[in-house]
Amino acid sequence: MRSNKTHPQRRSFDASSMGSTVTMLSRKEKDCCEDCGKCKCCTVRCVCISAFVFLGLAFLAMVLVLAILYGIPPRTPENRICKTANNRTGFLCDDRATCVLPSAVCNGVSNCYNSEDENPQMCSNLPKNLPAFLIFQCANPLVWIYSNQECDGYNNCGDCSDEVGSLCGSSCPAGWWRCTPVFYQFCWCIPPTFRCDGVQHCNDWSDEINCSP
Template identity: 45%
Template sequence: MHHQCKTASQQPGFLCEDSTACLLPSQLCDGKMDCPDGGDEAAAYCGQMPNSLPQNLIFKCPNQKTWTYVDRVCDTRNDCGDCSDESVPQCPECLGWRCDTVFFADCACIPRSRCRNGVQDCADWSDENLCD
């Protein structure tokens, strides 16, 4: 039985059977028992992923082939392969350097920490020549 809860960041979570621990969605079926009874690793949830997972805890990518946990949406990592999990309306604006990236995993937003670091992240080298 799935118990819904809100995590500390007010995101949907998984409530353990002890009714005290509220797990991040990505803690389900990660190979580590986070609930005291191990319910977060039960075959009922982990057997036919993602279909066996509570649907409010997953984000289905538009390509219908991949998915990620809702707590991994807007985390600057391209989990879907097409950046759709990083471009949903609730994602914050890019706080880094926006460009066409060399590595698609960046989803067109290079963290400021990688500006002028000697590594080409932008196809036009703007992360090395223009950003500050």
């Protein structure tokens, strides 16, 4: 007697239908969002990527606005040497435009916008930490002056060694009176205001001769 058993039938594998399913899934993954009636339905992955891109663009925009409002910090010059308005060697500020006289560096007053001329590291041990071009070493090894004080007509070193260099020349500054000064403040000339002021400033009294009454 035969038993009526039902044997499960095997379904044939349809490769073409499988391929269409994979294609459909990959298309959904790429599209990220689909129409769902009156709105769009997006995957969580798509939403996260969109939010990340939006935040990144917002951050860049904020940085750009701040840079415009407060200015982009200038790059520190590799060489601080510059020429002042009176053709003296000076100290170049970070803005690459302002040239400060050596004697104005580490004087307690900020002449550069970012106060780099008063940098504590540079000004903490004078003159050791100063750039060499800002310094003039007097004949007395214990005395130094700023380089712009050389050849300025004044006895800044105390021994006139800052007024005898080849850069000084042999002439006096414009309007000065040449003589051997009585006071150590000057070396070879005296300022025009000392001429005919009733006080002896030259050893030979030449500053008080031929003066109008």
